Amino acid sequence: MAFFRQYIAPLLVVLVFIVSLVAVSARIFLPNDMAAPAPIEEVNPTSDKAQSPAADSVADLPPALSALLKGLPDELGLSEQL
Template sequence: MAIFRQYVLPFAIVFVFFIALVAVSARIFIPNDMAAPAPIEEINSPQKAELQLPPGLSVLVKGIPDDLALSDQFRMTIN
């Protein structure tokens, strides 16, 4: 057990550190256009437009529609 604590475990820790260092340093060699974060934009696809959600799930995903949110059904009253 002492050999594991004195030799194997410290070597494993240093080895993991150097693997992480190499992975992070690899960004230096990536072309500039690939090193930038990916752009975030809305993609309109025909498949996405055809997707119909059940009414209960639709409210959870998209939120309450404005016309329903303004109705008396969702208003909170304090007595």
Template sequence: MAAFFRQYIAPLIAVLIFATALVATSARIFLPNDMAGPAPIEDIAPTTPSASSPSNGLSS
């Protein structure tokens, strides 16, 4: 049973992982040009003070 796994199942798993990675990386070809690049890094600050600390109506 171990020889069957080593000869057939393990290589099949390796090929499936490789094929999945190949499809995921080549899917960028079909994306629009503005989505193919990396996401921009920006500092996002909350615009209102209540956005950073939500109040639930309870006072402490």
């Protein structure tokens, strides 16, 4: 057990560090458009009118769960909930 703790475990830690360092450093050699972080917003946002009517009902969930998934309607404010 001491052999594993003194030789094998530190070797595994160093190997994981080297592999992760190589993976992160590989971004230097990528083309400029691929080296940037991924965009957060959608490139082609879809409008609400383009959604099908079935997209409004999320698997016929109860109103409490539907509010958690879709959010509260605009006319309901948090002050009314308290």
